[in-house]
Amino acid sequence: MADWKREIGAMTLYVPDLGEARKFYADAFGLDAQPMDDDTAMLRFEGILVFLHQSSTAAQPLPEILEEAAKGVGQLAIIVDDVDAVCAEIAGRSVQLLTGPADRDWGMRTATFADPGGNIWEIAQNLPTADD
Numbered sequence: 001m002a003d004w005k006r007e008i009g010a011m012t013l014y015v016p017d018l019g020e021a022r023k024f025y026a027d028a029f030g031l032d033a034q035p036m037d038d039d040t041a042m043l044r045f046e047g048i049l050v051f052l053h054q055s056s057t058a059a060q061p062l063p064e065i066l067e068e069a070a071k072g073v074g075q076l077a078i079i080v081d082d083v084d085a086v087c088a089e090i091a092g093r094s095v096q097l098l099t100g101p102a103d104r105d106w107g108m109r110t111a112t113f114a115d116p117g118g119n120i121w122e123i124a125q126n127l128p129t130a131d132d
Contacts, residue, residue, distance in 0.1 A: 015117035075120035
């Protein structure tokens with residue numbers, strides 16, 4: 001058996017409009033998506049590269065897709081120290097939340113939002129436990 005890390009180093013998100021997606025990621029995360037070619041740009045998150053690839057098959061998400069995604073289906077999460085502070089920051093950049101911020105039964109405080117391609121992002125923080 002090969003000895004290798006099972007760590008995701010990069011992923012690609014398909015978007016209907018690369019310019020709109022680049023603007024969204026600049027507004028939401030303060031990240032400048034570096035152009036790779038006419039249809040692709042790259043974002044550098046801590047520990048992972050995210051490629052945005054414009055695809056004619058990546059249509060604007062239907063409302064029912066966003067509704068289902070808001071339930072926690074197929075989302076990407078970023079763990080932070082203060083969900084409320086991050087939500088206030090991104091709200092100042094006109095990012096619309098789908099859910100939260102709210103305390104969850106599983107011990108986290110979370111909020112979600114969607115990019116222009118319908119990819120759902122979650123901002124989450126661990127809640128203190130009785131042992132903390």
